[in-house]
Amino acid sequence: MRYKMMISLGLISLFTSCQLGRSHKAVVAKNAILFVGDGMGIAQMTSGRLYAGGSFHQMNYEQFKYTGFSKTYSSDNYTTDSAAGATALAAGVKSYNGAISMTDPKWESDHKSKKLQTLSDLAKSSGKSVGIITTTRITHATPACFYAHVLNRNSESEIAEQVLKSNVDLWIGGGREFFLPKKRGGKRPDERNILDEMTSKGNVVLDNIKDLKKYGNLDKPILALLADSHVGYYQEGKAESSLDQMVKEAVRLLSKNPNGFFLLVEGGRVDHASHINQEEKMMAEMVELDKAIGSVFRLTDSDETLVVLTADHETAGLAINGYGPHSIAKGKRILGKTIARHPKEKTRPIITWSTGPGRSLYEMHSAAHTAVDVPIAAKGPGAENFSGWMDNTEIAIRIARNLGLEFVESTNLRSMRYLNNLKK
Ligand SMILES: [Zn+2]
Structure with a gap:
């Protein structure tokens, strides 16, 4: 009798845990913050640590409790670009390189690409506020996937227009140029001034971080564009604002919503510095990204805020080579050379x-x-749901579930099923 009861209790708890496993209802976070280090592989992280203080230095990101790995391939390529990578992170769906939160038409029965539901949409539907922060242009691939839908990432003028219709409460980043017509120094092929259109719709448009401090809440959506193009590199001393400063302002404003918030933070220039093989620029961006992570840990309550860090892909195949005492790989000295261990070795x-x-x-x-x-x-x-190996798409799905939310749009679900079938 007792044994039977144990079995049935066991079955009930198994059933319940399966249910919970699917919906993750057991742990509901009020807020979620997704950090994306664009182009940030493990070697970018390690070199950032050595640059910041050498082998014994501890980074803020070491305070993350659970770790895993993301498989980043896109729907059409073994190597993803930032657009397909961010589509996966925003919508839980693999798509083609270049897609901004649109489905891969090859995976659709009518071969037509469809708009995807995003984490921003889900958060908004449950009364949360949404913030997007980046050190790139706000119209660049990674941030764009969290509010826009276009077939090609290069359509940045079109992405800028979609800011007008989006449900985001706060943007901080660069990229004024795709909001302004050419005669106003912008890059738009038409005559539209999207910044004026934003203002006339009752939104707040700012061009520097200091002005953001004047606002105590997000009653009106705020678009803060700090640079014409990308925010400057920190190592050159040209950054219009530190990522850390942007994050502090965003957390202050978004925390006012009693229903919580979803915040995307992109350290976007790790990728750019890697594309041009500028290691010191890259490492300085890594240190800045880590500083912002530290601020989030200090400013948010870990009982109610889920914080996730990942990358969309690694850029340039960075390696940290050879041998030598700790001192030669500490700070700027990491820009130097290894110790030769054999007379014939250079x-x-x-x-x-x-x-x-x-x-x-x-x-x-x-x-x-x-x-x-x-x-x-x-x-x-x-946070325990993020350990192990998983497709990049799972990160969005699990963030949603940890907020007590599910992707429900048939477009998303179709592509999720298509990928699952490919994996069988
Ligand atoms: Zn890139």
Whole structure:
């Protein structure tokens, strides 16, 4: 009798845990913050640590409790671009390189690409606020996937127009040029001034981070565009704002919503510096990204805020080579050379790249992305769901579930099923 009861209780709990496993209802986070280091492979992270303080230095991201790996391939390529990568992270769906939250038409029965539901849509539908922060143009592939839908990432003028119709409460980043017509110094092929159109719709448009401090809430959506194009590199001292400063302002404003928020934070220029093989620029961007992660840990309550860090892909095949005492790979000295361990051996740069225009094995005008798996790290309610190996699409699906939400649009579900069938 007792045994039977144990079995039936066991079955009930198994059933319940399956149910919970599907919906993740057991752990519901109020807020979710997704950090994306664009082009950030493990070697970018390690070199950032050595640059920040050497082998013994500890980064803020080491406070993440659970870690895993993301498989980044896109629907049409073994190596993803940032558009397909961000579509996966925003909508839980693999699509083709270049897609901005649109389905792969090859996976649709009518061969027509469809708009995808995103984490921003889900968060908004449950009364949460949505924020998007990037060090690139706000119209660039990664941030765009969280509010826009276009067939090709290069349609940045069209992406800028979609800001008008989006449900985002706060943007902070660069990229004024695609909001302004040519006669106003912009890059739009038409005469429209999207910034004026935003203002006349009752939104707030700002061009510097200091003005953001004047606002105590997000009653009106705020579009803060700090630069004409990308925010400047930190290492050059040209950044209009630190990512850390942007994150602090965003958390302050978004936290006012009692229903919570979803925030995307992109350290976008790790990728750009890697494309041009500029290791010091890249490492400085990594340190800045880490500083912003530290601020989030200090400013949010880990009982209610899920924080996830990942990358869309690795860029340029970064390697940290050779041997030597700790002192030669600490701070700026990591830009130097290894110790020769054999009389016939030459010293080599500590940092090299597989592709690109600098110290690389294969010279290319701009370095290529690589197909290697990238890290995932998570802290907060439901963080344990982010350990192990998973497709990049799972990150969006699991963030949604940890917020007590599910992707329900048939477009998303069709592509999710299509991928599952391919994997069988
Ligand atoms: Zn790239």
